[in-house]
Amino acid sequence: MLRDATSDDxxxxxxMLLEAFNWDGTxxxxxxxxVADSHTGRYLGGWKRSDDFGLVATDDQGSPLGAVWARALPAGTPGYGYVADDVPELGMAVARPHHGRGVGSALLAGCLEQARAIGWRALSLxxxxxxxxxxxxxxxxxxxxVGRNGDSDTMLREL
Incomplete structure (x- = not known):
């Protein structure tokens, strides 16, 4: 089940941001x-701003399985996947025990739909x-x- 991410999340x-950064289990x-790093803090500091959006995947008992969120970051304080001020950057992770069960696919599809409904032109990551x-x-x-930042690719999805 998917539900909107709120300030309580x-x-x-x-x-989930930590899970994403430690994606290989290391x-x-x-x-x-x-939490303390100024660069990573850009993704969630002050959550939930008026144009922040995201989803939480839960099991039947309401326990979280993963989450996706997006926030537009300005050129002056970009994220790792920055493309443009009017393109929110997506963050996403699924808790390790729930990998390979379609949770990430559902979260991503839901986030793409949210972004379209809000009127964003694209998402990056x-x-x-x-x-x-x-x-x-x-x-x-x-x-x-669409680009490269250190040992990572910047990817874009036009909506």
Whole structure:
């Protein structure tokens, strides 16, 4: 089941951001580091702003399985997958025990629909080299590589 992400979901979204940064299971970052870092804080600091949007996937008992969220970031303080001020950057993760069950596909499809309904022209994201499962999901859903930032590709999905 999908539901809108609310301001009450901030802790969950930080947990999912940490999961996204530690996508390969290697604990490269701690939650405290993700919360304290000024660059990563751009994605969730002050959540939920008026133009922030996202979804939480839950099981039948309402327990979270994963989340997706998007926020427009300005050129002066861009995210890793920055494309333009009028293109929100997407963040997404599924809790490790729920990988491979279609949760990510459902979250991404729902987020694309949310963005269209709100009137955004596109969504962007960043995917690290080696994260083949995420890259395949994004490619299947129409994202194309439009740039490079360090060891990650910036991908764009026109809506």
């Amino acid at each position: 901030l802790d969950l979204l930080y947990d 604990p490269r970052f701690t939650r405290a580091e993700v 960043s995917v690290e080299d080696g994260n083949g499962a995420a890259r395949a999901l994004y490619t299947r859903n129409g994202f194309v590589t």
